[in-house]
Amino acid sequence: MWRDLLGAAVGGPEADFFALGGGSLAAAQLVAALRQQYPQVTVADLYDHPRLGSLAGFLDELDPPPPVTERTVRPTPRLTQAVQILLSVPLATLVALPWLTWLALGNNVARALHVVPWTVAVNWWLVGAAFALFVTPLGRLGIAVLFARTLLPNVKPGTYPRGGSVHLRVWFVERLTEACGAQNLAGAPWLVYFARALGANIGKGVICTRCHRSPGC
Numbered sequence: 001m002w003r004d005l006l007g008a009a010v011g012g013p014e015a016d017f018f019a020l021g022g023g024s025l026a027a028a029q030l031v032a033a034l035r036q037q038y039p040q041v042t043v044a045d046l047y048d049h050p051r052l053g054s055l056a057g058f059l060d061e062l063d064p065p066p067p068v069t070e071r072t073v074r075p076t077p078r079l080t081q082a083v084q085i086l087l088s089v090p091l092a093t094l095v096a097l098p099w100l101t102w103l104a105l106g107n108n109v110a111r112a113l114h115v116v117p118w119t120v121a122v123n124w125w126l127v128g129a130a131f132a133l134f135v136t137p138l139g140r141l142g143i144a145v146l147f148a149r150t151l152l153p154n155v156k157p158g159t160y161p162r163g164g165s166v167h168l169r170v171w172f173v174e175r176l177t178e179a180c181g182a183q184n185l186a187g188a189p190w191l192v193y194f195a196r197a198l199g200a201n202i203g204k205g206v207i208c209t210r211c212h213r214s215p216g217c
Contacts, residue, residue: 001033002052013053017046039065073162080163087172094134094143094179101130134180137190144182145197148173 002010008020017027027046034041038059049055076084104122111119133139151169160166177183182194192202 001030005029010052015052017050038062077163080168083168084171091175091179094176097134101134105131140180141182141190141194143180144177147176148198
């Protein structure tokens, strides 16, 4: 598996996965392959045992995987599917708004420089507000936080019916977070602030114990 993922020769049990060129993506791919035989292994285990011999010994000492109980998951109700289709319209609109904002900005700049004669004047205050809301990281993260806080005020860990109100609201918030680009922006250094705004309790000065940087790694 190491040879297939890293494209490098593995010299022996002292070979180090990360010294051979392995990164976070390769680590995730290796763990996914290992889980076919060791379903309980995690990426953290690979970071704790980066050497081939250490990892092999760790896998040998793992307890047998727990028995898997097959369960039947009913499909999402048709009514919920219909609502999701309707909600895809505002989601698609949200995806288009940053592009429309850039288009309006380019239009006003071209009009001010007399580049083309067919431009139409768009209020600069409107363009500025749209830019702050739909283009800047603060605005896009703010949209995701606002809808998450509004639609999921009392949702707690637990079991909820598939296709029910909670399922639909969580689905919409997740899709909206993707549509406004908050997921792509929620990396260092924005991750801590985004998580706190969503209600997560994160202390000051928290760093990742793996890379000794911010949790956004």
